[in-house]
Amino acid sequence: KNEVEQSPQNLTAQEGEFITINCSYSVGISALHWLQQHPGGGIVSLFMLSSGKKKHGRLIATINIQEKHSSLHITASHPRDSAVYICAVRGAYSGAGSYQLTFGKGTKLSVIP
């Protein structure tokens, strides 16, 4: 089974800072998801990637398949970015039709004005 580790567990930043959240996994994957869980509890999909880099607004996600590592970057952070960020992976060797994702425990980000 894939082990997914996120770091840091908690992160406090000043508004405007550049933020990096890390995700490492133990077994080869076919896809990696970054999710955002709002303080109210709702979960939103930010990125899905299997290689390289994706950018959406101030958010950038990168993945290094050889090192089994992904990072989520937030540029010019804002208090509205305060949320829990969750990494999830789908194993490369999951059977056809397998829906199983392995989720990290999340990184709680607080951005202070």
Next chain:
Amino acid sequence: NAGVTQTPKFQVLKTGQSMTLQCAQDMNHEYMSWYRQDPGMGLRLIHYSVGAGITDQGEVPNGYNVSRSTTEDFPLRLLSAAPSQTSVYFCASSYDEPYLSPLHFGNGTRLTVT
């Protein structure tokens, strides 16, 4: 579009009671799933469906039942609630398998079993 709608938002049950958590999506997604989220743990898959009439077990299926009679609806039934089922439950849908398409989540149901 409403996306994924879960009801109720909150529920308190006594041990042994049964209930159904409702989930509906209006995006014509074939893939639907139920997760539970517990403190200090990642989301865990309970059951999932790859289309109407087709369901399968996830990582933690015991004590839960599902059916998929339509593309839109995927209810989760607790047969005899236990305190260990106290959790936050999320329904999610996607148009394809999770290595091919992003997930769309409902707002969650917070369930307490006393």
